[in-house]
Structures are given as C-alpha cells and as structure tokens.
Amino acid sequence: MQSLDALAREAVALANGEAAHSAATAEAARQLQICNACRYCESFCAVFPAMARRLDFSAGDAHYLANLCHNCGACLHACQYAPPHEFAVNVPRAMAEVRHETYAGYAWPQPLGALYRNNGLTLALATAGGLALFLVMLLAQRGSLFHEPLAGNFYAVFPHGTMVWMFGLAFGWAVLALTIGAVRFWRGQSPGxxxxxxxGEAVRNALALTYLDGGHGDGCNEADDRSTLLRRRFHHLTFYGFMLCFASTSVATLYHYVLGLQAPYPILSMPVLLGTVGGLGLLAGPAGLLWLNLRRHPLHGDPAQRPMDRAFIVLLFATSLTGLALLALRDTGAMALLLAVHLGTVMALFLTLPYGKFAHAVYRVATLLKWAIERRQPSRLQLGAD
Known part of the structure; x- marks a missing residue:
C-alpha cells in the first residue's frame, strides 16, 4: 500500500496534469487524496463519504465537494496532518477557496463574476449609502423629506407602482442570475x-442545517477546538428571519392585489406580525454570525473571503434594523427619511445578492441534492469492482 507521502505526491502530479484544475482545485485534490488514504473523518459530514466514492478528483468533483462542505471546522481540529505538519492538510480552507472559484466561474453574466473578489464591506455600505442618499436627495428636491405624520402611508412618499417596478426588477435580476449560475453548475455535475x-432528503438537510453539527452533534469549531452550536442557531435565525420577511411581503401582495386591502396595515395584521418577527430574527442572526466571524480561528476557511462574508451579514442586519425603525416610527414626521434609508439598503442587498455570500446557499442546496442522489447509487469503485 502506498504511503501517505507517496499519495500526496501523486495527488499533486494528477492535479497539475489536468488542465481544468486551477491552483485552488489542484490543492484541494492533493488534500482529498490524503484524506482518502486516512479516512479518519469519514463520519463527520457528507463530504468524506462522497470523497471516498472517488479515486481521483476532477475540477467538477472539487467544486461539488467544496460546496457540500459547510465549513464547520471539525475535520481541521481532528486531523493529524493539519498545519504545522508537512502535509498541511486544511480541508476547510481548501474547500472555501474552491467555493470562491465556483461562485465566480458560474456567475452570470460571466464578467460580473469578478465582483466576488471585490464585494467587501466597504462596497456594500457604499452601495447602500449611495442609493439611500439618492432617494433622500430626491425627496428633498420634491420638498417631501420633512412632513406632517402620514399615518404610516408609505405610498404617499413613493407611489406603490414605482416601488413595485423598482424592487421587482432588482429582485428579478438577482433570481435570474442565481438561477442561471445554479443551472450551469448542475449541468456540469452529471447528478443523476x-x-x-x-x-426530500436534500430539503430536510438544507432546512435543518444538518451538517453544521460538526459530525458529532456538538456543533462547529469557531475560535478554538471547542465545539459550539451557536453558528447553527444564528444561521437558523438568519434563514428563518429572512423567510418570514419574504412571507410578510408575499402576504402584503395578496392583501393588495387579491383582497384589495391597501397599506398601511395594523400592527396586529399578518404582514406586520410576520415582518416584525422576521426582522428580529434578522437582527439576532446576522449579529451573532458577525461576532463569530470576527472571532473565528485563523485557519478556518479563506481569510480573503471574510470581507465578502461580512458585507452580506452587515447588509442583512442593516436591512432589518432600518425596517424595524421604519415600522416603529412610521406615524412620525421622520417616516419619509427612514423609508428612503430602508429602501436604499434593500436595493443594495438585492443588487449584491447574486455576486456575494448569498450564492453559497444556492450551490449548497444543489450539492445536497446531488449527494442525496449519489449515495443511493453504486459508487465508481463498486462499478469498477463489478
């Protein structure tokens, strides 16, 4: 049987000999070859049993396994070949670097994939601030920035049709770009x-964040080798908070177009209750994720992507904060100013969705579905033996 050292050298040779491999996918292939010989982490998450079904790793395999990885960090702290060992196996970082390539490589339109390298906190805040300032200046020019209380009637500030077209187009663009990217990725995977x-299995694993349990049910490793479920819980608050806010908008749309009920809606109405609970989740979840991100172990993930991660987290938090402030003060003379700030922040979030951290959710669900299909099929090794 080959030694791990020989396998590591062979993995490098295989990776360097494949034109489709970049430096990141070559390094991921090298590390996965070592992991394939060791198998200590095979029960940790879906990545390792999926890896064990392969003898070598194409660029497509690397992209698949990288997006299947939830970056819980458990394998790094369990690995006897992790830095400072000469093999320098750091699967969370290798997978994160390949994920970044996936986002940029499958982005649509393709030239905008470069935004993944530049979508940091400064750009996110500048985009939100610039759009908010534009709307504030527009209101000031119309003389409607400061006003008597309007009983929460947002459409007295910006007409309903204007907001529908403006945000419908931005959201539609985000959905279109993410869908095309996901379809391109899926077609390259031969998923079955x-x-x-x-x-059903893929949806359950996505909704429950199954693989953020660290492989042992105790959670992720964050600042050190101690396990914690905080990241899983903050992800749940963020995800379900986002979904409740989306549900609030959907219900309000039904009220408007189907039932003929016009905004503003009472505090105890379904759109306001859903939006309030969702907004609170979108405050607590992103705040917790940012706190964990700032404290994360330096070997976890790709440090170069942390500005992109934080940009998305901060935009989610700012969207919720400005929305809740608008709700609390909608019956005051500050409503128009708060509405302009909130709408600018939401627009920035929509415009950056396809070219920032949000993309990981789309590709991760696709890989969870591929794994659910793949594990029900004979592996390449079994087919070869037969």
Whole structure:
C-alpha cells in the first residue's frame, strides 16, 4: 500500500496534469487524496463519504465537494496532518477557496463574476449609502423629506407602482442570475435522476442545517477546538428571519392585489406580525454570525473571503434594523427619511445578492441534492469492482 507521502505526491502530479484544475482545485485534490488514504473523518459530514466514492478528483468533483462542505471546522481540529505538519492538510480552507472559484466561474453574466473578489464591506455600505442618499436627495428636491405624520402611508412618499417596478426588477435580476449560475453548475455535475426521496432528503438537510453539527452533534469549531452550536442557531435565525420577511411581503401582495386591502396595515395584521418577527430574527442572526466571524480561528476557511462574508451579514442586519425603525416610527414626521434609508439598503442587498455570500446557499442546496442522489447509487469503485 502506498504511503501517505507517496499519495500526496501523486495527488499533486494528477492535479497539475489536468488542465481544468486551477491552483485552488489542484490543492484541494492533493488534500482529498490524503484524506482518502486516512479516512479518519469519514463520519463527520457528507463530504468524506462522497470523497471516498472517488479515486481521483476532477475540477467538477472539487467544486461539488467544496460546496457540500459547510465549513464547520471539525475535520481541521481532528486531523493529524493539519498545519504545522508537512502535509498541511486544511480541508476547510481548501474547500472555501474552491467555493470562491465556483461562485465566480458560474456567475452570470460571466464578467460580473469578478465582483466576488471585490464585494467587501466597504462596497456594500457604499452601495447602500449611495442609493439611500439618492432617494433622500430626491425627496428633498420634491420638498417631501420633512412632513406632517402620514399615518404610516408609505405610498404617499413613493407611489406603490414605482416601488413595485423598482424592487421587482432588482429582485428579478438577482433570481435570474442565481438561477442561471445554479443551472450551469448542475449541468456540469452529471447528478443523476432526481426522485421524491432524494429531493426530500436534500430539503430536510438544507432546512435543518444538518451538517453544521460538526459530525458529532456538538456543533462547529469557531475560535478554538471547542465545539459550539451557536453558528447553527444564528444561521437558523438568519434563514428563518429572512423567510418570514419574504412571507410578510408575499402576504402584503395578496392583501393588495387579491383582497384589495391597501397599506398601511395594523400592527396586529399578518404582514406586520410576520415582518416584525422576521426582522428580529434578522437582527439576532446576522449579529451573532458577525461576532463569530470576527472571532473565528485563523485557519478556518479563506481569510480573503471574510470581507465578502461580512458585507452580506452587515447588509442583512442593516436591512432589518432600518425596517424595524421604519415600522416603529412610521406615524412620525421622520417616516419619509427612514423609508428612503430602508429602501436604499434593500436595493443594495438585492443588487449584491447574486455576486456575494448569498450564492453559497444556492450551490449548497444543489450539492445536497446531488449527494442525496449519489449515495443511493453504486459508487465508481463498486462499478469498477463489478
């Protein structure tokens, strides 16, 4: 049997010999070859049993396994070949670097993939601030920035049709760009046939964040080798807070177009209750994720991507904060100013969705579905033996 050292050298040779491999995918292939010989972490998450079904790793395999990785950090702290060992196995970082390539490589339109390298906190805040300032100046020019209380009637400031077209186009662009990127990724994976059983498993794993349990149920490793469930809980607050806010907007749309009920809606109405609870989740979740991100172990993930991570987190937090402030003060003379700031922040969030950290959710769900399909099929090794 080959030694791990020989396998590591062979992995480098294989990776360097494949034109489709970049430096990041070559390094991921090298590390996965070592992991394939060791198998200590095989029960940690879906990455390792999926890895064990392969003898070598194409660029497509690397992209698949990288997006299947939830960056919990457990394998890094369990690995006897992690830095400072000469093999320098750091699967969380290698996977994070390949994920970044996935986002940029499958982005649509392709030239905008470069935004993944530049979508940091400064750009996010500048975009939100610039859009908010434009709307504030527009209101000031119209003489409607300062006003008597309008009983929460947002449409007295910006007409309903204007807001629908403006944000409908921005949100539609984000959905279109992310969908095309996901379809490109999926077609390159040869995933197999989707069944109800595999789709149900993928949805359950995505909604429950199954693989943020660190492989042992105790959670992720953050600042050190101690496990904690905080990142899983903050992700849940963020995700379900976002979904409740989306549900609030959807219900309000039904009220407006189907039931003929015009905003503003009472505090105890369904749109306001959903938006309030969701907004609180979008305050607590992103605040917790930012706190963990600032404290994360330096070997976890790719430090170069942390500005992108923080940009998305801060935009989510700012969207919720400005929305809740607008709700609390909608019956005051500050409503128009707060509305302009909130709308500018939401617009910035929508415009940066396809070219920032949000993309990880789309590709991760795709890989969870591929894994649910793949694990029900014979592996390449089994087919070869047969």
């Amino acid at each position: 046939v989707v069944t109800g059983e595999s789709a």
